[in-house]
Structures are given as structure tokens and as C-alpha cells.
Amino acid sequence: MTTRTVVGNISLSLDGRVAGPGGDYDMGWIVPHAVTDTSRSHMTRVTSAATIALLGRKNYQGFGGYWPAVADDANAHPDDRAFSRWLDDVEKVVFSTTLTETEWHNARVTKADPATVVKELRQRDGGDIIVLASASVIRNLLAADELDRLSITLCPEVAGGGARLWDDVDVASSWSLTDSTVTESGAICLLYDRKR
Numbered sequence: 610m611t612t613r614t615v616v617g618n619i620s621l622s623l624d625g626r627v628a629g630p631g632g633d634y635d636m637g638w639i640v641p642h643a644v645t646d647t648s649r650s651h652m653t654r655v656t657s658a659a660t661i662a663l664l665g666r667k668n669y670q671g672f673g674g675y676w677p678a679v680a681d682d683a684n685a686h687p688d689d690r691a692f693s694r695w696l697d698d699v700e701k702v703v704f705s706t707t708l709t710e711t712e713w714h715n716a717r718v719t720k721a722d723p724a725t726v727v728k729e730l731r732q733r734d735g736g737d738i739i740v741l742a743s744a745s746v747i748r749n750l751l752a753a754d755e756l757d758r759l760s761i762t763l764c765p766e767v768a769g770g771g772a773r774l775w776d777d778v779d780v781a782s783s784w785s786l787t788d789s790t791v792t793e794s795g796a797i798c799l800l801y802d803r804k805r
Contacts, residue, residue: 613731616739617747618655618760620796622768627744630770633667638766642796648762649688651790651798655760656695660736663723665743666705672696672741673713696741702726704746724753744774752779759784759801765794 619627620639629635642648656662664672679685679693701716704726708718719726723746730738740746740756750756784801791797 613733613735614658614737614757615727615731615750615755616655616659616737616758616760617750617756618652618739619742619744619747619774620762620764621774622764622766624767624769625773625775626768626771627742627774628771629768633772634671635768635771638768639762639764642762642764642766642792642794644686645793645796646688647790647792648794648796648798649686649692651760651762651792653688653691655800656692656739656741658737659699659739661700661702661730661738662696663727663738663740663743663746664701664703665745666703666708668741668743669701669703669705669708669711669713669716673711677713702730704743723749724755727753727755744772747774751775751782754780754782754803757803759799759803761799761801762792763797763799765796 621627622638629638676693676696679689680697697714701713703711703716703718704723705718706720711718727738727750783804785804787802788800789797
């Protein structure tokens with residue numbers, strides 16, 4: 610059996626926010642930094658080894674409402690089309706206490722604890738397991754020490770309010786910087802691996 614790397618992928622503001630003061634969908638400050646060639650290339654590189662994507666309900670609904678149509682959009686950036694095709698094909702596990710079913714190809718909904726699901730998925734052969742921008746799932750996996758890599762796009766913005774990735778962390782951990790790339794917008798794509 611191969612060892613599966615569990616990756617948390619997220620964008621953060623300089624003040625540690627995952628969303629702005631307007632609520633969960635106040636992420637306009639991320640967009641200019643997500644659409645640079647370097648950010649798109651980083652996303653493709655981080656996701657290409659993954660065969661399972663983990664999503665919280667809000668990101669599942671947001672991603673599902675946007676990404677499926679991008680694959681066949683001739684006007685879309687080639688990296689966005691490639692990501693769209695990968696996202697459609699990859700196995701998707703959606704964590705939700707309110708959804709009961711999904712219409713997206715290759716997706717399933719679970720009410721189970723994310724750390725429990727990841728422990729089970731690690732027992733199967735396959736590629737990496739990646740959390741796509743779902744802060745609640747990333748926090749859960751960090752608390753259970755089930756996250757092996759953090760992919761953080763640090764945006765040169767101060768959101769000034771809104772949800773943070775971390776408030777308090779119950780379990781201390783150490784990380785090693787394995788890659789960093791500055792984008793055209795001044796964001797920094799960072800890869801950290803968990804020191805064990």
C-alpha cells in the first residue's frame with residue numbers, strides 16, 4: 610500500500626482570514642491573486658497528484674456551481690480548464706450535516722468526522738488527498754494531526770474582519786517550508802510539510 614499525503618489547500622489574507630467581514634462568501638480580495646499565471650500553475654501542481662478531494666458543504670456548493678462548465682469554455686484559461694476536468698473526474702467527499710445527496714459526478718456526501726474519513730481513506734491505495742479551501746475541514750484535520758502538507762497562498766491583503774483559519778489550536782505542530790513562489794500579484798504560494 611502506498612502512503613497517501615493529505616494536503617490542505619487554502620488562501621489567507623495577511624491578517625489570517627479565509628473570508629472577509631461580509632461573511633463566508635466575502636472573498637473578492639482573493640480573486641486578483643488566484644487568477645495569476647503563477648497561482649494557477651501552483652494550483653495545478655498541488656492538485657495533480659491528488660485522487661480524492663475533500664470539500665465542506667459551502668465550498669462544494671460554490672465549486673459545483675462554477676467549475677463544471679469551465680472545462681468546455683473555450684475562453685477559459687487553459688489551467689482553469691485543466692483544473693475543471695481534474696475536479697470533475699476526481700473522487701469528491703463532501704462533509705455536510707444538511708446535504709443528503711449530490712448531483713456532481715463522482716461525489717458523495719458524508720456526515721462523518723473528517724479525521725475519521727481521512728484515516729479510512731489512508732488505508733486505500735491511491736494518490737494524495739486534498740482539502741480544497743474548506744477551512745473547517747482543514748481545522749479538523751490539524752486538530753487530529755491528520756494533515757501532512759499545507760498549501761497556503763498568502764495574499765497581500767488585510768481583510769479587516771471575517772473568519773480566520775486559526776483562532777486557537779489545541780495541538781501544537783512544526784512544519785518545514787518545502788517550496789515558495791511569488792506570484793505576479795505579490796501573493797506567495799507556500800508549501801509546508803509536517804515535521805514528524
